[in-house]
Amino acid sequence: MFWKLLIPFAAALLLTVLCGHFMLPVLIRLKVGQSIRSDGPQRHLSKAGTPTMGGLIFIPVLVLLCLFLPDKQYPLGLWLFSFLAFGLIGFLDDWAKLRHHENLGLNGKQKLLGQFVAVAILLAGNAFFDPNPTAIYLFGTEPLLDLDWCYYPLMAILMVGMVNAVNLTDGLDGLVSGVSVPVFFGFLLLLALGSAGNASLAIVSAGLIGCCLGFLVYNHYPARVFMGDTGSMALGGAVVGLAIAGNLEFLMIGLGMVYLLEALSVMLQVCYFKLTHKRLFRMAPLHHHFELQGKKETEVTALFWVVSAVCVFLTLLLERLF
Numbered sequence: 001m002f003w004k005l006l007i008p009f010a011a012a013l014l015l016t017v018l019c020g021h022f023m024l025p026v027l028i029r030l031k032v033g034q035s036i037r038s039d040g041p042q043r044h045l046s047k048a049g050t051p052t053m054g055g056l057i058f059i060p061v062l063v064l065l066c067l068f069l070p071d072k073q074y075p076l077g078l079w080l081f082s083f084l085a086f087g088l089i090g091f092l093d094d095w096a097k098l099r100h101h102e103n104l105g106l107n108g109k110q111k112l113l114g115q116f117v118a119v120a121i122l123l124a125g126n127a128f129f130d131p132n133p134t135a136i137y138l139f140g141t142e143p144l145l146d147l148d149w150c151y152y153p154l155m156a157i158l159m160v161g162m163v164n165a166v167n168l169t170d171g172l173d174g175l176v177s178g179v180s181v182p183v184f185f186g187f188l189l190l191l192a193l194g195s196a197g198n199a200s201l202a203i204v205s206a207g208l209i210g211c212c213l214g215f216l217v218y219n220h221y222p223a224r225v226f227m228g229d230t231g232s233m234a235l236g237g238a239v240v241g242l243a244i245a246g247n248l249e250f251l252m253i254g255l256g257m258v259y260l261l262e263a264l265s266v267m268l269q270v271c272y273f274k275l276t277h278k279r280l281f282r283m284a285p286l287h288h289h290f291e292l293q294g295k296k297e298t299e300v301t302a303l304f305w306v307v308s309a310v311c312v313f314l315t316l317l318l319e320r321l322f
Contacts, residue, residue: 020054062207075198078129
Protein backbone atom coordinates (compact mmCIF):
# COMPACT_ATOMS: atom_id res chain seq x y z
CA MET A 1 0.00 0.00 0.00
CA PHE A 2 2.88 2.35 0.73
CA TRP A 3 3.75 2.96 -2.90
CA LYS A 4 0.18 4.27 -3.35
CA LEU A 5 0.83 6.78 -0.57
CA LEU A 6 3.81 8.18 -2.47
CA ILE A 7 1.45 9.77 -5.01
CA PRO A 8 -0.49 12.00 -2.54
CA PHE A 9 2.75 12.72 -0.68
CA ALA A 10 4.55 13.87 -3.83
CA ALA A 11 1.49 15.75 -5.11
CA ALA A 12 1.06 17.62 -1.81
CA LEU A 13 4.78 18.42 -1.67
CA LEU A 14 4.92 19.80 -5.21
CA LEU A 15 1.62 21.67 -4.97
CA THR A 16 2.66 23.29 -1.68
CA VAL A 17 5.95 24.47 -3.19
CA LEU A 18 4.08 25.73 -6.26
CA CYS A 19 1.38 27.42 -4.20
CA GLY A 20 4.04 29.07 -2.04
CA HIS A 21 5.77 30.39 -5.15
CA PHE A 22 2.61 32.29 -6.14
CA MET A 23 1.23 33.05 -2.67
CA LEU A 24 4.37 34.50 -1.11
CA PRO A 25 4.46 37.60 -3.39
CA VAL A 26 0.75 38.12 -2.66
CA LEU A 27 1.34 38.07 1.09
CA ILE A 28 4.20 40.53 0.66
CA ARG A 29 2.03 42.89 -1.43
CA LEU A 30 -0.76 42.70 1.15
CA LYS A 31 1.81 43.63 3.82
CA VAL A 32 0.71 40.86 6.18
CA GLY A 33 3.93 41.14 8.16
CA GLN A 34 4.47 39.43 11.50
CA SER A 35 4.64 41.56 14.66
CA ILE A 36 7.26 40.31 17.11
CA ARG A 37 6.73 40.21 20.89
CA SER A 38 8.92 42.78 22.62
CA ASP A 39 9.35 40.42 25.60
CA GLY A 40 10.64 37.59 23.42
CA PRO A 41 14.26 36.83 22.51
CA GLN A 42 15.87 40.03 21.20
CA ARG A 43 17.34 38.27 18.17
CA HIS A 44 13.77 37.71 16.92
CA LEU A 45 13.14 41.43 16.53
CA SER A 46 14.92 41.31 13.19
CA LYS A 47 12.13 39.02 11.91
CA ALA A 48 9.50 41.75 12.19
CA GLY A 49 7.69 42.26 8.90
CA THR A 50 8.23 38.73 7.60
CA PRO A 51 4.98 37.65 5.87
CA THR A 52 2.70 35.56 8.06
CA MET A 53 -0.54 33.58 7.54
CA GLY A 54 1.55 31.04 5.61
CA GLY A 55 -1.01 28.39 6.43
CA LEU A 56 -2.90 29.72 3.43
CA ILE A 57 -0.19 28.09 1.31
CA PHE A 58 -0.96 24.49 2.28
CA ILE A 59 -4.59 24.57 3.48
CA PRO A 60 -5.97 24.69 -0.11
CA VAL A 61 -3.66 21.83 -1.09
CA LEU A 62 -5.12 19.52 1.55
CA VAL A 63 -8.69 20.54 0.73
CA LEU A 64 -7.98 19.72 -2.93
CA LEU A 65 -6.51 16.36 -1.91
CA CYS A 66 -9.69 15.51 0.03
CA LEU A 67 -11.87 16.40 -2.96
CA PHE A 68 -10.06 13.84 -5.11
CA LEU A 69 -10.28 11.00 -2.58
CA PRO A 70 -12.72 8.29 -3.71
CA ASP A 71 -13.74 7.27 -0.17
CA LYS A 72 -15.56 10.24 1.38
CA GLN A 73 -17.05 8.57 4.45
CA TYR A 74 -17.57 10.22 7.82
CA PRO A 75 -13.96 9.89 9.17
CA LEU A 76 -12.69 12.04 6.30
CA GLY A 77 -15.46 14.58 6.88
CA LEU A 78 -14.65 14.74 10.61
CA TRP A 79 -10.99 15.28 9.86
CA LEU A 80 -11.68 17.99 7.27
CA PHE A 81 -14.01 19.83 9.65
CA SER A 82 -11.39 19.78 12.42
CA PHE A 83 -8.65 20.97 10.05
CA LEU A 84 -10.69 23.84 8.60
CA ALA A 85 -12.48 24.89 11.80
CA PHE A 86 -9.28 25.38 13.78
CA GLY A 87 -7.61 26.91 10.73
CA LEU A 88 -10.45 29.46 10.59
CA ILE A 89 -9.99 30.34 14.26
CA GLY A 90 -6.28 30.84 13.60
CA PHE A 91 -7.05 32.98 10.55
CA LEU A 92 -9.34 35.24 12.61
CA ASP A 93 -6.61 35.52 15.24
CA ASP A 94 -4.00 36.48 12.62
CA TRP A 95 -6.40 38.95 11.02
CA ALA A 96 -7.01 40.64 14.38
CA LYS A 97 -3.26 40.95 14.93
CA LEU A 98 -2.77 42.52 11.51
CA ARG A 99 -5.68 44.90 12.01
CA HIS A 100 -4.26 46.12 15.32
CA HIS A 101 -0.66 46.13 14.01
CA GLU A 102 0.62 44.28 17.08
CA ASN A 103 1.10 40.73 18.35
CA LEU A 104 -2.30 40.68 20.04
CA GLY A 105 -5.11 38.92 18.21
CA LEU A 106 -8.24 37.37 19.66
CA ASN A 107 -8.28 37.45 23.44
CA GLY A 108 -8.01 34.23 25.39
CA LYS A 109 -11.74 33.91 26.07
CA GLN A 110 -12.68 34.42 22.41
CA LYS A 111 -10.11 31.89 21.24
CA LEU A 112 -11.08 29.25 23.80
CA LEU A 113 -14.78 29.73 23.09
CA GLY A 114 -14.23 29.14 19.39
CA GLN A 115 -12.03 26.12 20.07
CA PHE A 116 -14.47 24.47 22.47
CA VAL A 117 -17.37 25.07 20.07
CA ALA A 118 -15.35 23.41 17.29
CA VAL A 119 -14.51 20.48 19.58
CA ALA A 120 -18.14 20.11 20.67
CA ILE A 121 -19.27 19.87 17.02
CA LEU A 122 -16.45 17.42 16.26
CA LEU A 123 -17.30 15.16 19.21
CA ALA A 124 -21.03 15.34 18.42
CA GLY A 125 -20.33 14.31 14.83
CA ASN A 126 -18.18 11.43 16.02
CA ALA A 127 -20.88 10.31 18.47
CA PHE A 128 -23.48 10.37 15.69
CA PHE A 129 -21.51 8.23 13.24
CA ASP A 130 -19.29 6.04 15.43
CA PRO A 131 -21.12 3.04 16.95
CA ASN A 132 -18.74 3.05 19.94
CA PRO A 133 -17.60 6.70 20.25
CA THR A 134 -16.39 6.65 23.86
CA ALA A 135 -14.05 3.66 23.48
CA ILE A 136 -10.28 4.14 23.64
CA TYR A 137 -8.24 1.91 21.34
CA LEU A 138 -4.57 0.98 21.27
CA PHE A 139 -4.48 -1.08 18.09
CA GLY A 140 -6.93 -3.20 16.16
CA THR A 141 -10.65 -3.47 16.65
CA GLU A 142 -10.82 -4.31 20.37
CA PRO A 143 -11.16 -1.28 22.68
CA LEU A 144 -8.74 -0.90 25.58
CA LEU A 145 -11.44 0.68 27.76
CA ASP A 146 -14.71 2.58 27.50
CA LEU A 147 -14.72 5.96 29.26
CA ASP A 148 -18.48 6.37 28.90
CA TRP A 149 -19.62 9.96 29.62
CA CYS A 150 -16.17 10.89 31.00
CA TYR A 151 -14.85 10.65 27.45
CA TYR A 152 -16.38 13.94 26.34
CA PRO A 153 -14.95 16.41 28.90
CA LEU A 154 -11.59 14.61 28.89
CA MET A 155 -11.34 14.67 25.10
CA ALA A 156 -12.51 18.28 24.90
CA ILE A 157 -9.72 19.38 27.27
CA LEU A 158 -7.12 17.18 25.56
CA MET A 159 -8.05 18.33 22.06
CA VAL A 160 -8.12 22.05 22.88
CA GLY A 161 -4.87 21.60 24.79
CA MET A 162 -3.24 19.81 21.84
CA VAL A 163 -4.28 22.47 19.32
CA ASN A 164 -2.87 25.22 21.54
CA ALA A 165 0.27 23.16 22.16
CA VAL A 166 0.89 22.94 18.41
CA ASN A 167 0.35 26.69 18.21
CA LEU A 168 2.91 27.28 20.98
CA THR A 169 5.45 25.11 19.16
CA ASP A 170 5.37 27.51 16.21
CA GLY A 171 8.02 29.83 17.64
CA LEU A 172 11.16 29.23 15.54
CA ASP A 173 11.81 29.04 11.81
CA GLY A 174 10.81 25.58 10.60
CA LEU A 175 10.13 24.27 14.11
CA VAL A 176 6.49 23.18 14.01
CA SER A 177 6.70 22.07 10.36
CA GLY A 178 9.69 19.81 11.06
CA VAL A 179 8.31 18.49 14.36
CA SER A 180 5.03 17.62 12.63
CA VAL A 181 6.61 15.47 9.89
CA PRO A 182 7.35 12.46 12.17
CA VAL A 183 4.02 13.01 13.96
CA PHE A 184 2.05 12.61 10.74
CA PHE A 185 4.31 9.75 9.67
CA GLY A 186 3.35 7.99 12.89
CA PHE A 187 -0.33 8.53 12.10
CA LEU A 188 0.29 7.24 8.57
CA LEU A 189 1.79 3.98 9.82
CA LEU A 190 -1.03 3.41 12.31
CA LEU A 191 -3.75 4.20 9.79
CA ALA A 192 -2.16 2.26 6.94
CA LEU A 193 -1.12 -0.87 8.85
CA GLY A 194 -3.71 -1.10 11.60
CA SER A 195 -6.47 -3.68 11.29
CA ALA A 196 -8.90 -0.87 12.10
CA GLY A 197 -7.04 1.61 9.90
CA ASN A 198 -8.50 3.95 7.33
CA ALA A 199 -7.10 4.29 3.81
CA SER A 200 -8.43 7.83 3.27
CA LEU A 201 -6.97 9.11 6.54
CA ALA A 202 -3.66 7.40 5.70
CA ILE A 203 -3.64 9.31 2.39
CA VAL A 204 -4.42 12.53 4.26
CA SER A 205 -1.47 11.80 6.59
CA ALA A 206 0.80 11.34 3.57
CA GLY A 207 -0.49 14.65 2.19
CA LEU A 208 0.19 16.39 5.50
CA ILE A 209 3.79 15.16 5.45
CA GLY A 210 4.19 16.50 1.91
CA CYS A 211 2.66 19.85 2.86
CA CYS A 212 4.92 20.25 5.91
CA LEU A 213 8.03 19.47 3.86
CA GLY A 214 6.87 21.74 1.04
CA PHE A 215 6.23 24.56 3.48
CA LEU A 216 9.72 24.10 4.92
CA VAL A 217 11.08 25.25 1.55
CA TYR A 218 9.91 28.75 2.53
CA ASN A 219 9.90 28.42 6.31
CA HIS A 220 13.36 27.01 7.06
CA TYR A 221 15.88 29.37 8.65
CA PRO A 222 15.91 32.22 7.73
CA ALA A 223 12.18 32.01 7.10
CA ARG A 224 10.66 33.82 4.15
CA VAL A 225 7.17 33.25 5.53
CA PHE A 226 5.72 32.30 8.89
CA MET A 227 2.95 29.77 9.35
CA GLY A 228 0.96 32.09 11.59
CA ASP A 229 -1.94 30.92 13.75
CA THR A 230 -3.75 30.16 10.48
CA GLY A 231 -1.29 27.35 9.78
CA SER A 232 -0.35 26.20 13.28
CA MET A 233 -3.96 25.89 14.46
CA ALA A 234 -4.89 24.13 11.22
CA LEU A 235 -2.07 21.64 11.91
CA GLY A 236 -3.35 21.26 15.47
CA GLY A 237 -6.80 20.58 14.05
CA ALA A 238 -5.24 18.06 11.68
CA VAL A 239 -3.63 16.22 14.61
CA VAL A 240 -6.76 16.01 16.77
CA GLY A 241 -8.90 15.27 13.71
CA LEU A 242 -6.77 12.24 12.81
CA ALA A 243 -6.87 11.09 16.43
CA ILE A 244 -10.66 11.29 16.76
CA ALA A 245 -11.57 10.05 13.26
CA GLY A 246 -8.97 7.27 13.41
CA ASN A 247 -9.70 6.17 17.02
CA LEU A 248 -6.14 7.08 18.02
CA GLU A 249 -6.86 9.45 20.92
CA PHE A 250 -4.57 7.66 23.37
CA LEU A 251 -1.67 7.33 20.94
CA MET A 252 -1.96 11.01 20.01
CA ILE A 253 -0.40 11.85 23.38
CA GLY A 254 2.79 9.96 22.56
CA LEU A 255 2.95 11.04 18.93
CA GLY A 256 2.49 14.70 19.89
CA MET A 257 4.68 14.62 22.99
CA VAL A 258 6.91 17.50 21.82
CA TYR A 259 3.84 19.72 21.42
CA LEU A 260 2.69 18.82 24.92
CA LEU A 261 6.12 19.43 26.44
CA GLU A 262 6.09 22.92 24.93
CA ALA A 263 2.68 23.62 26.48
CA LEU A 264 3.72 22.06 29.80
CA SER A 265 6.76 24.35 29.99
CA VAL A 266 4.46 27.37 29.75
CA MET A 267 2.14 26.07 32.49
CA LEU A 268 5.06 25.20 34.78
CA GLN A 269 6.63 28.61 34.20
CA VAL A 270 3.43 30.44 35.15
CA CYS A 271 2.74 28.28 38.23
CA TYR A 272 6.34 28.41 39.45
CA PHE A 273 6.51 32.19 39.05
CA LYS A 274 3.26 32.69 40.96
CA LEU A 275 4.52 30.53 43.82
CA THR A 276 8.13 31.75 44.04
CA HIS A 277 8.30 34.95 41.92
CA LYS A 278 11.19 33.27 40.13
CA ARG A 279 11.47 31.71 36.69
CA LEU A 280 11.79 27.96 36.28
CA PHE A 281 12.97 28.38 32.66
CA ARG A 282 14.82 31.33 31.19
CA MET A 283 11.82 31.79 28.91
CA ALA A 284 8.82 29.71 27.88
CA PRO A 285 7.86 27.91 25.67
CA LEU A 286 10.75 25.51 26.02
CA HIS A 287 12.45 26.30 22.69
CA HIS A 288 13.11 29.86 23.89
CA HIS A 289 14.80 28.48 27.02
CA PHE A 290 17.36 26.68 24.88
CA GLU A 291 17.82 29.79 22.73
CA LEU A 292 18.64 31.91 25.76
CA GLN A 293 21.17 29.29 26.85
CA GLY A 294 23.18 30.36 23.81
CA LYS A 295 22.20 27.70 21.30
CA LYS A 296 21.64 28.75 17.69
CA GLU A 297 18.09 28.76 16.40
CA THR A 298 18.92 26.06 13.87
CA GLU A 299 20.42 23.87 16.62
CA VAL A 300 17.30 24.15 18.75
CA THR A 301 15.08 23.40 15.77
CA ALA A 302 17.14 20.33 14.80
CA LEU A 303 17.09 19.09 18.41
CA PHE A 304 13.29 19.30 18.57
CA TRP A 305 12.95 17.53 15.22
CA VAL A 306 15.05 14.65 16.55
CA VAL A 307 13.14 14.49 19.85
CA SER A 308 9.85 14.41 17.94
CA ALA A 309 11.10 11.51 15.80
CA VAL A 310 12.26 9.62 18.91
CA CYS A 311 8.91 10.17 20.67
CA VAL A 312 7.04 8.87 17.64
CA PHE A 313 9.34 5.84 17.36
CA LEU A 314 8.93 4.98 21.05
CA THR A 315 5.16 5.40 20.85
CA LEU A 316 4.94 3.04 17.88
CA LEU A 317 7.27 0.57 19.59
CA LEU A 318 5.27 0.56 22.85
CA GLU A 319 2.03 0.27 20.91
CA ARG A 320 3.30 -2.86 19.16
CA LEU A 321 4.58 -4.36 22.44
CA PHE A 322 1.38 -3.83 24.40
